[in-house]
Amino acid sequence: MAGELPVRFLQTNGEEALINWVHEAIDEAAGIVINPAGLSFQAVSLYDALKMFPGPIFEVHISNIHRREPIYHHSLVSKVATVVIAGLGARGYEVAVAEMVRMLTDKSEKTAK
Ligand SMILES: O=C1C[C@@](O)(C(=O)O)C[C@@H](O)[C@@H]1O
Known part of the structure; x- marks a missing residue:
């Protein structure tokens, strides 16, 4: 639980499992917090699945991907x-979940999405 809101957690290295999870979230979740790791940069199928999600999406990277080599600078996920x-x-996960709860429960909040 995050405050009053239930949280579902998935750790997977599988692109298919992650895409299925996003499709489930389209029907069942209000928000997504995701660290897409290496799939951030080349997985068009993940990008397409996330595009269909109507609620807020928080992309979290433990490292600052912009300080790394150029192949890590262009996340497809960042575009959605x-x-x-x-x-x-x-701590990025804690901040993301806390802010997601605030965004979903603050009625006056208007997300950019
Ligand atoms: O697997 C990862 C971890 C990462 O998403 C991060 O959390 O810093 C950054 C990605 O570039 C990398 O492929």
Whole structure:
């Protein structure tokens, strides 16, 4: 639980499993917090699945991907993400979940999405 909101968690290295999870989220979830790791940069199928999600998407990277080699600079997921957090270490997940709860429960909040 995050405050009053239930949280579902998935750790997978599989693109297919991740895409199925996003499709489930389209029907069942209000928001997505995702670290797409290496799939950020080349997985068009993940990008397409996330595009269909109507709620806020928070993309989290433990490292600051923009300080790394150029192949890590262009995340497809960032093009559909509402919020991008990079370089906060594991604390990025805490910040993302707390802010997602605030965004979903604050009635006056208007997301950019
Ligand atoms: O697997 C990962 C981890 C990562 O998403 C991060 O959390 O910093 C950054 C990606 O570039 C990399 O492929």
